[in-house]
Amino acid sequence: MRRLENIVCSFCGSLCDDIVLEIEGNTISKVRGGCAISRSKFLSPIDNEVPLVDGKEVDFSEALDAAVEILAKARHPLIYGLSSAGSEAQAAAVKLGETLGASIDSTSSVCHGPGTVAKQLVGLSTCTLGEVKNRADVVVFWGCNPVEAHPRHFSRYSVQAKGLNTEGGRRDRRIIVADVRRTATAKAADIFLQVEPNGDFQVLTALRAVLSGNELRGDTFGGISRDEILNTSSVLQDAEYGVFFFGMGLTMTRGTHYNVQQALSLVHDLNEKTAFTVIPMRGHGNVAGAETVLTWQTGYPFGINFSRGYPRYGPGEFTVTDLLCREEVDAALVVASDPAATLPARAGEYLGKIPTIVIDPNYSATAKFARVFLPSAPIGVAASGTAYRMDQVPLPLKKVIDSKYPTDCDILLAIDKGVVECFAYKVALSMTH
Amino acid sequence: MAFIPEIHAILITGRTLRQGVGVADGKDSDVYKKETSLVELSSSTMEMLGLKHGDSVEISTDFGVGRFLCRKGDLPEGIIFIPYGPPANRLTRDATEGSGMPGFKGIPCKVRRRKT
Numbered sequence: 070m071r072r073l074e075n076i077v078c079s080f081c082g083s084l085c086d087d088i089v090l091e092i093e094g095n096t097i098s099k100v101r102g103g104c105a106i107s108r109s110k111f112l113s114p115i116d117n118e119v120p121l122v123d124g125k126e127v128d129f130s131e132a133l134d135a136a137v138e139i140l141a142k143a144r145h146p147l148i149y150g151l152s153s154a155g156s157e158a159q160a161a162a163v164k165l166g167e168t169l170g171a172s173i174d175s176t177s178s179v180c181h182g183p184g185t186v187a188k189q190l191v192g193l194s195t196c197t198l199g200e201v202k203n204r205a206d207v208v209v210f211w212g213c214n215p216v217e218a219h220p221r222h223f224s225r226y227s228v229q230a231k232g233l234n235t236e237g238g239r240r241d242r243r244i245i246v247a248d249v250r251r252t253a254t255a256k257a258a259d260i261f262l263q264v265e266p267n268g269d270f271q272v273l274t275a276l277r278a279v280l281s282g283n284e285l286r287g288d289t290f291g292g293i294s295r296d297e298i299l300n301t302s303s304v305l306q307d308a309e310y311g312v313f314f315f316g317m318g319l320t321m322t323r324g325t326h327y328n329v330q331q332a333l334s335l336v337h338d339l340n341e342k343t344a345f346t347v348i349p350m351r352g353h354g355n356v357a358g359a360e361t362v363l364t365w366q367t368g369y370p371f372g373i374n375f376s377r378g379y380p381r382y383g384p385g386e387f388t389v390t391d392l393l394c395r396e397e398v399d400a401a402l403v404v405a406s407d408p409a410a411t412l413p414a415r416a417g418e419y420l421g422k423i424p425t426i427v428i429d430p431n432y433s434a435t436a437k438f439a440r441v442f443l444p445s446a447p448i449g450v451a452a453s454g455t456a457y458r459m460d461q462v463p464l465p466l467k468k469v470i471d472s473k474y475p476t477d478c479d480i481l482l483a484i485d486k487g488v489v490e491c492f493a494y495k496v497a498l499s500m501t502h
Numbered sequence: 503m504a505f506i507p508e509i510h511a512i513l514i515t516g517r518t519l520r521q522g523v524g525v526a527d528g529k530d531s532d533v534y535k536k537e538t539s540l541v542e543l544s545s546s547t548m549e550m551l552g553l554k555h556g557d558s559v560e561i562s563t564d565f566g567v568g569r570f571l572c573r574k575g576d577l578p579e580g581i582i583f584i585p586y587g588p589p590a591n592r593l594t595r596d597a598t599e600g601s602g603m604p605g606f607k608g609i610p611c612k613v614r615r616r617k618t
């Protein structure tokens with residue numbers, strides 16, 4: 070039996086790096102320290118799938134050739150997903166996107182994409198989760214529910230965690246939660262702001278108005294009373310070091326990036342009075358990496374198109390839901406993601422009408438109607454790589470057992486090589502005629 | 503007591519712990535399928551519609567319709583909640599209004615008790 074310590078769990082954006090695994094032969098037998106989701110992730114059997122073309126089992130190389138043929142023939146292919154892949158695979162996907170003249174988008178466009186657009190407009194005063202643990206005495210969770218979505222966030226970083234200036238852990242912190250629902254996170258709050266659906270922009274605007282010395286006219290703002298606004302504003306200002314986490318309660322509701330723009334501006338205003346930072350509560354394990362890698366490779370974080378030979382940025386134009394609902398792409402390559410289970414039905418269903426290729430360690434809902442399914446080694450379990458935590462800190466993911474399948478990075482590089490050869494052959498052929 | 507057959511509400515979709523465990527276990531797992539076919543309703547909504555835990559309701563939006571089993575949730579009146587998943591995706595707004603983001607939260611809907 071092997072015992073491995075300080076293993077990173079790559080399921081959610083918290084990337085807890087204190088997991089202990091016990092391994093017997095080539096199987097993970099025990100997971101210590103992780104949450105319920107992490108235990109499911111590490112204990113799920115691997116290599117249960119087979120390569121498929123049109124639902125029939127084939128050799129891996131045959132499936133790879135079929136993928137190359139589909140992509141090389143496509144006029145406007147889409148590469149989508151990437152948030153549960155390692156950053157090395159994300160870079161390989163960009164390379165392939167450029168070779169193909171494809172559109173490339175990550176799950177960011179349907180989670181924190183609008184927050185990223187707001188970040189481009191306002192900027193982001195941010196910090197690491199280590200600073201949250203050691204310094205934060207006021208913590209805001211706006212439209213996010215870490216108790217259910219990031220189960221160890223409270224204990225490792227933000228609420229019970231004890232640090233240099235927060236030796237008392239929970240006792241040393243004021244917790245503010247804003248949400249439409251009284252979630253499990255809201256139940257742990259000192260102040261709970263139960264916002265009306267789509268009322269976040271109003272509440273944030275009222276808080277900014279009070280902070281800048283204006284008098285509020287009216288009794289309620291987005292479902293929050295004037296007294297609650299005044300009280301919350303004074304708790305925010307009294308912070309020694311405040312941190313504002315936000316989630317999809319801001320990015321997915323009416324106003325999308327305007328909501329986040331207002332939240333980031335609130336944090337900006339608070340810095341006139343005290344120290345305040347903001348961290349987007351990223352969901353998938355490496356969705357922060359997808360934005361980081363795409364930005365350093367293309368200049369843009371998501372919703373990118375290479376059809377003119379150089380990258381163009383277009384949220385609402387080159388983003389997955391728009392491309393699929395408008396039926397603008399004629400082939401799709403889905404990497405470590407399951408759009409059929411996560412996008413609005415019409416978008417997911419269009420993937421069944423075009424040749425779709427899925428690279429994933431698991432046979433997903435999308436894989437069920439994909440033309441080609443290429444199983445890969447699961448990252449952080451049977452493949453090593455890099456993932457970016459929600460605070461942009463890169464962490465190494467370890468390979469702890471072996472898989473019979475290649476990594477998604479190797480598969481993407483092999484497809485790219487195949488497509489380059491196909492294109493070269495086409496050019497050579499056209500020159501002989 | 504006469505029950506109202508149908509009410510108008512606002513639909514919110516989102517994460518739950520069991521949905522997260524289901525994603526890690528696989529989308530064919532019982533835990534995932536069960537969790538994503540549930541709708542949470544407030545006690546007053548359940549009373550108005552004459553529903554008990556586990557009863558079936560039909561939910562419709564401008565984008566689609568689906569059947570869900572209900573459970574009681576700590577929700578304000580007029581708000582219903584469905585965990586992320588394929589059944590919820592039949593009800594969400596696919597137009598992104600130029601943002602890239604579909605409407606997963608704050609969608610007007612109707613909830614109707616199904617005859618048992």
Ligand code: SF4
Nearest residue numbers: 078081085104107221
């Ligand atoms: S909180 Fe997230 S990263 Fe940490 S163990 Fe749980 S699933 Fe893994």
